[in-house]
Structure formats: C-alpha cells, structure tokens
Amino acid sequence: MRRHRDQVFTGDWEPIVDLATFYALAEALGDSKRRTVRRGVRRHVLTGIARCSLCGQGMGTRIPKPGGGVRYACVNAPGRKGCGRVTILARPVEEIVERIVRESLLISSPGPGEPAIAEAEVHELQTRRADDQSSLEQLARDHYSEHLISRGELLAARTPLQERIAAADRLIDDANVRRTKVITGPAQGSPDNRVIDIEGRRRLITACLEKVVISPAPRPGTHRFDPTRISVVTRAGEMMAVVLTAKMGIALQDRDGRVRLPL
Secondary structure (H helix, E strand, O other): OEEEOOEEEOOOOOOOOOHHHHHHHHHHHOOHHHOOOOOOOOOOOOOOOEEEOOOOOEOEEEOOOOOOOOEEEOOEEOOEEOOOOOEEEHHHHHHHHHHHHHHHOOOOOOOOOOOOOOHHHHHHHHHHHHHHHHHHHHHHHHHHHOOOOOHHHHHHHHHHHHHHHHHHHHHHHHHHHHHHHHHHOOOOOOOOOOOOOHHHHHHHHHHHEEEEEEOOOOOOOOOOOOHHHEEEEEOOOOEEEEEEEOOOEEEEEOOOOOEEEEO
C-alpha cells in the first residue's frame, strides 16, 4: 500500500503480508505498553527552577564546547519561548543556591538535652568571630611590624581573643554538622557517602525557593562567573539578591538592603 496525505492506495507489487496481518501488526507495534525507553533522567539540579530575568522563561542547559562547563541557558528554539539572551555557568550557580537552601533550612537539629542554635545566633557568632580575627591580626601587626606594644601586652590581649575564636568555631562547626544531617539524612556506608540524587536535591530547593532568577552578564560576551547575577524568590514571595560584601564575602541581601544570610 501507499499513503498520500489522508488517502491510502493499493500498490501494484506483490504484497509481503495480507491486509489483516498488516493492520494487526501496526496496532501491536503502536501499543504504548510496548515502550521500553523511559523518559530522560534529569541531569541538572536547576533545570526549570532557574528563570531568565529578561523573559521569565525556565532555563535549560547548553552542552559545553570541548573544555567548557555546562551552562544554564535561556533557550530560543522551536518549542521554546525563551529570549536566548542569558546564560551562566551551571556548577557555581548550583553551589550557591544549595548553600542558600542549607542556610534557610534548620540551622540546627539538637539532640536530647542539647540547646538549639538559632539562625540569628549563628550569624552573630560568625560576625563576632570575624571581628576577633581582625583584632588578632591587628595585634600581630602592632607588635611585630609597628612595635607599638610589648610581648607581654601582645600575649595578654591575644589569649582571650584566641579562646573566643576557638569557642565560636566549635559552635559554628556543630551547627554545620547538624545542618548537614538535616540536608542529607542519615549517612549510608562511609561517613563521606552523604549523597542525594538530583531529584532529592531539587525537592529540597523547591521546598525553600519558588525560583532562582538569573540576570544577563553586565557586558555581552563576558565569561567570568559573577555571583551577583543570581537572585532567589522564597516560598513566601520575598526576593533576595546575592551580593558581595567586604566582611562576609558572598551574602544574601533583601530588598531593604539588609544582609540576611552570609554564604
């Protein structure tokens, strides 16, 4: 048989099978239950979660050129309505977003009899620790470089600073360990085997964030990664931007200019 548009014509050649067999075979081959190929497994954490700031479309991924990294891209192609004007390296974006999620989830998960460490307390500890570290470095300069204080004065002032820094490190490390347990769940196998699959990581992200918004590079053709191109929208609808601060490095800032989460 020969088909032209919606019409079927009988051919003038010897048939291999009769019409009844042909139609039965076509029906069997077209049965969806016979499909053995599964849908493609998602390979990137932020596919569809990352959004283009220019057109609002979900971003897909772009296969890298040899030697390049995978990039999230606003795709302009048949079936895709993106503007095609925004791309960004995938791995550093994923790392920053997952750090935001870790900070946004339970900052501590205390065991029986252990005090809970609130998020604000951890941030305060980090700020005080940074101040003490700066004071410690200034003491060293005052003694060794500027010769403004004696060795006895150096030791007297250094000891309490070092003790406070050590105490803050213990509390911060403890909170990080507990937060890791919240994120990963119980470890399986070796202590280093705390791995969540991509779908699990996506569920954690979407539990905290509605979307991740990626802005275009300030100059077209710029390939250097810029974390300040990232903003996040929380489940409560609050938009916060990734910023760079002199004191804390990468941090998250709300619309009122308040730094909310040091990353």
